[in-house]
Amino acid sequence: MKTKLYSKLWIYFVTLIFVSLVLLSILFGGLLVFLMRKEIIKPGPDNHLIIISIFTLFSIITGTGVAGLVGRRILAPIRELSANMNQVAKGDFSLRVNEKQPIQEVQQLFDHFNTMVVELDSMETLRNDFVASVSHEFKTPLATIQGYVQLLQTSDLTPQEIADYQRRILEGAEQLATLTNNILRLTKLESATTPLAKTRFRLDEQIREVLLFLRPQWEPKNIQWELTLPRKEFYGNEELLYQVWLNLIDNSIKYSQQDAVVAITLTSSTEYLEICFQDWGMGIPEKEQKRVFDKFYQGDTSRKSAGNGLGLSLVREIVDAHEGAVSVTSSQTAGTRFFVRLPLG
Template sequence: MYQDFNVMVQELNSIETLRNDFVSNVSHEFKTPLSTIQGYVQLLQNPDLSGEERQVFLQRIIEGITQLSQLTENVLKLNKLENQHTLMEKKEFRLDEQIREVILFLQPKWEKEQLQLDIQMEKVKYFGNEELLYQVWLNIMDNAIKYNLPTGKISVKLAQTKEEVVLEVTDSGIGMNEGTVTKIFDKFYQGDTSHQNAGNGLGLSLVKKILELHQARIDYSSIENVGTTVMIRLENTEKNVVAQSVELQVIRMLF
């Protein structure tokens, strides 16, 4: 009962925090796509439009709706993670394969910008939450593409030592100044406020939260107009996994 009550208070607190953030930050994020949708719906009411114009306006409306649904989805994901604390399903999987999967998924985006990818990944097994970590690589790679320049480069390196697994993603993009780097994990922060790039500034807030749940570190180094390197350090769990399976074998032998 006491436990339940504590959990309830905690949940209410975080809902309250979310609500405050929601009012002050999200309203603007919602307004932009909503006014886009409103504008094009009004334009569509004109009966003299050509079929081609109609298609263009409909496409803009679809884009606005996609933006809204992504925003809602990310707010919900973040809220869920903030209430998650430590409990989550973990299993062993191949990290290099997962990252390759993300790169493949993003292929249309990096091909469109004619980016050159240099991928050097060791075979790495990791024990963690597969679904959440997928979101991490997706956000990091999406940023490396989005904040790059056409025909730019991205290098992806994955290596492990006995102690840790290190992922390093370097892009040759627009980079950031020191002031920007300190704010990138803040909810809704976007370096470029002109909304030229799609997104809501929630990607790295999600990344940070997920990495915290895995006791991992993330560090950025960036130079404006040169590029950005992000380094993620995860504890190497292969030795833990081995230890665990030995433990299981011992238990099986005992019973």
């Protein structure tokens, strides 16, 4: 691989040195003949020192010219790249360099520099969007808590109003806690450098445990569950996968109507397990389905009170960490289906 990458640059230097030596010999021979014809120097043992001095001077002049050519062709673009890298280090990601260079290796270097700057610019944009989104998501529940705390300071409140305000303050605090926990989990997953801690556990039992945990949310809606959960064991991170089912089932509950039906189906093959979560609630528009796993993305503004846009991002990160895949199909008339595929082995 090294030979392939550096061969053209090596050939360039060898050719440059060879041509320089040939040119130096020809020019020096021609100069020597010219000086002899003009009888400036004459053949003889006493003229060796003069010939050597002329050759040395001529070599210095020619070598300086060759060094200048090499500097112009190779070192000048590298100096330009160095200056641009210094600007990038200061946070300027708008720089681009001309990728059309006479030497392929230098051209590749410039091309990689442009690719790097584009990626850094994209990461900086994502970082700014993430900070803005986090700030916005924290601001909403904090404003809610602050508003109801101020209302509680009034003296003419009925017991029912006091209880209602306290309930809303608690909901705001729970929303903040959920947001904080999801951000911490996402950060931990994205920065993880060690393999997940895995154990073997009953996947079907875990999904049933999540249903029982969320019972206070789905019972008031009188949601009916169609469960196809045969006994299946899986080797993975039990705590993280619990968060996957928690977020997906919670979504199904939030967007289902009163007396709705939600189906959970677990199937398997020799290579993978697949869990499908099917609800018949409000669907996701086709143009938004590709972005439902993006951080803080909530296409339908009417749903913003139902979550903070991190649940499905967390689902994707956890499933990816298990080398699996998560996908969604949806229509506004037939509901939504989330598929989680986890490899066995």
